[in-house]
Amino acid sequence: MCMGKVVVSCPKCKSKIQITRPDSGHPFWSTNKPEKDEGITDIVEQSVECKNQTCASKFLIYWFDK
Numbered sequence: 001m002c003m004g005k006v007v008v009s010c011p012k013c014k015s016k017i018q019i020t021r022p023d024s025g026h027p028f029w030s031t032n033k034p035e036k037d038e039g040i041t042d043i044v045e046q047s048v049e050c051k052n053q054t055c056a057s058k059f060l061i062y063w064f065d066k
């Protein structure tokens with residue numbers, strides 16, 4: 001298993017989309033923006049486009065460190 005890639009589900013059509021981790025400093029990810037009161041301030045936003053042609057939904061993945 002490659003550590004640099006994760007598979008996420010499109011929030012709309014649930015299609016699986018493989019995305020690449022932006023860097024090793026942000027090992028955790030979420031489709032919901034982490035809250036500042038969780039002590040998470042360093043967040044990288046990555047825009048992802050659904051590969052399903054009939055969906056083509058765009059959404060954000062939030063990468064962060066704890």
Ligand SMILES: [Zn+2]
Pocket residue numbers: 010011012013014015050051052055056057
């Ligand atoms: Zn989709």
